[in-house]
Amino acid sequence: xxxxxxxxxxxxxxxxxxxxxxxxxxxxxxxxxxxxxxxxxxxxxxxxxxxxxxxxxxxxxxxxxxxxxxxxxxxxxxxxxxxxxxxxxxxxxxxxxxxxxxxxxxxxxxxxx
Ligand code: AMP
Numbered sequence: 316x317x318x319x320x321x322x323x324x325x326x327x328x329x330x331x332x333x334x335x336x337x338x339x340x341x342x343x344x345x346x347x348x349x350x351x352x353x354x355x356x357x358x359x360x361x362x363x364x365x366x367x368x369x370x371x372x373x374x375x376x377x378x379x380x381x382x383x384x385x386x387x388x389x390x391x392x393x394x395x396x397x398x399x400x401x402x403x404x405x406x407x408x409x410x411x412x413x414x415x416x417x418x419x420x421x422x423x424x425x426x427x428x
Contacts, residue, residue, distance in 0.1 A: 321413035351421025365403040392420035
């Protein structure tokens, strides 16, 4: 069995609150939310991190933003605002090594954090 928890969710073999799915991405709520809205936008293909993206993934990378925009509207947070975050590598705070974009909203965010 694939040890990657996000691959398991995408394959329907692990539970998740799935909000959206298309041929490229699956979107589900974070299991340990750090904001009232905390959603993960995850490529269906196993890509460990930003470091492993290749030029052929440019359309997929752009799609992550398109889906983030759609989900922010769907969640009703587009006008107040939201944060998109992609952690890369342990130094970047990445803990699940399957590329994903966080969509965070519902509280105030600041830099530095
Ligand atoms: P990162 O630290 O950027 O790799 O983010 C990984 C995120 O995945 C964290 O916010 C975790 O709470 C979340 N997470 C880990 N396991 C699950 C799961 N089974 N379902 C939903 N979210 C998860």
